[in-house]
Amino acid sequence: MSFADLGLSDELLRAVGDTGYTEPTPIQASAIPSVLMMRDMIGIAQTGTGKTASFVLPMIDILAHGRSRARMPRSLILEPTRELAAQVAENFEKYGKYHKLSMALLIGGVQMGDQVKALEKGVDVLIATPGRLMDLFQRGKILLNGCSLLVIDEADRMLDMGFIPDIEEICTKLPAQRQTLLFSATMPPPIKKLADKFLSNPKTIEVARPASTNVNITQWVVPVKGPAFEKRATLRRLLAQEEVRTAIIFCNRKTTVRELNKSLKSHGLASGEIHGDMDQPARLAELDRFKKGDVNILVASDVAARGLDIKGVSHVFNFDAPWHPDDYVHRIGRTGRAGATGTAYTFVGPDDQENIDNIEKLTGQKIQRLSDLPDAPARDERPAAREDRSRRVRAERRPRRPETGPDQAEAPPRREREERRPHRQETARDDAPRTAQPERSPDPGRERRPRRESWRDQRDDQRGEAPDVGWNGPVPDFLGVALTR
Secondary structure, eight states: OOGGGGTOOHHHHHHHHHHTOOSOOHHHHHHHHHHHTTOOEEEEOOTTSOHHHHHHHHHHHHHTSSOOBTTBOSEEEEOSSHHHHHHHHHHHHHHTTTSOOOEEEEOTTSOSHHHHHHHHHOOSEEEEOHHHHHHHHHTTOOOOTTOOEEEEOSHHHHHHTTOHHHHHHHHHHSOSSOEEEEEESOOOHHHHHHHHHHOSSOEEEESSOTTOOOTTEEEEEEEOOSOHHHHHHHHHHHHTSTTOOSEEEEOSSHHHHHHHHHHHHHTTOOEEEEOTTSOHHHHHHHHHHHHHTSOSEEEEOGGGSSSOOOTTOOEEEESSOOSSHHHHHHHHTTSSOTTOOEEEEEEEOTTSHHHHHHHHHHHTSOOEEOOSSOOOOSSOOOOHHHHHHHHHHHHHHSOOOOOOOTTSOOOOOHHHHHHHSOOOOHHHHHHSOOOOOOOOOOOTTOOOOOOOOOHHHHHHHHHTTOOOOGGGSOOOHHHHHHHHO
16 A cells, blocks of 8 residues: 555655655554544554654645644644654745645743744644643633644553543643544553543554554563673673764653763763753754764653654663653654564663563563673772773882893892891981081171060059059058958
8 A cells, every 4th residue: 555545645756756655554554544534533553653644744735735724723732741842843845845835833841932923824723832832822822622633642651641631621721523533552541531531432542452562672681690780791791882873862850861871971972861851952953963873872852752753763672671661662662663673671680670570571572681791890880981080190100120131130028128128326417526607707897786664664663663454553541441340
């Protein structure tokens, strides 16, 4: 089957051909005809199977006929993170280059001024995160009663981030007669309840079992018994393998992301970091560096675990086993995309055994243990250059012993050398005649000035032989009378 068999327009087929894609993925082949038929739909597929294009492509053809109005977007796409929203916007620019469709991106971390100006001109496609959308709606900058198409992408991630109440409120602001598409990698009960409430007779398309992993990804569990520095040493040994070209390393905490990136850089590795504490321009800049190849290692929190399509990622490392089993499916899905193969390693320490048990229970498979990995060293290794420099400094500080050649007699032992050394005579220094120091002759041109009389001397002269007053003076009469009694 080709894209031409799905009922897309010639302009859209031309744009798809420019990207190099010839055959649709299973989720695209099943979803695109249903979306073009204006049906509500629930799409369940594992990450990396092309869910984004399965709703972007038919939306372009649907919105090609119509006209946008100021502050009233014609369609709305909700994304859980800024990175996913920006990625969907890139897909619209790539596939809609032969259509005259306007688009606006509403995400946090940037100023509202440009976003408000874009809304005032009128947009066909509005891509937003729930927080920024609700903020502008409450300010009266946007109206949702003209939106006829709603897409809820990464619904399970929305649930994890606590956006379900916001989505329910947004759905109440939209027209009752609309088309709603819901895409998710898993289908937990709260998402099923949301779909039953806001979708009308939806068609469910499931191309993979919920919470299943990509068969093209080789998965390993790496047991680590020691503390964090042993885990870092094990990670560096795995990164040194020749087949590791580009890698994403996931950590549970943002502080661990910063510390691990700093450690990798100190060992000469080209790495970057991305986490929730970074502002949006910095996060996008780090992603661009990784995509361009300026750095081949990206240390990230779960902000980069969902939906990011970065081509050529050969390995994924779970430095920390994820707390939520669903996150494991999304993390390792950053590799092995679009039919390629990949490898995923998950470090498991004494405190991570429960996490890996929950992951294996969710995915229904036993992950292989990497038992042939050498044990981590007892302490954290330092870079070779720093180690050589430290060894050289220690050698310079150590006293050198005289070398013995064929023509030199061997140096006597230390005890024998001490016996041959004459003992010091402490009295010799006292009995030795001392050299008399020449007396300094006074300068004839300089007369000695008399000592200046101080105010204390003047006071004593005026007092004379009179008795002191105060504590040493005569006893008052009334005290004398008291003493005689």
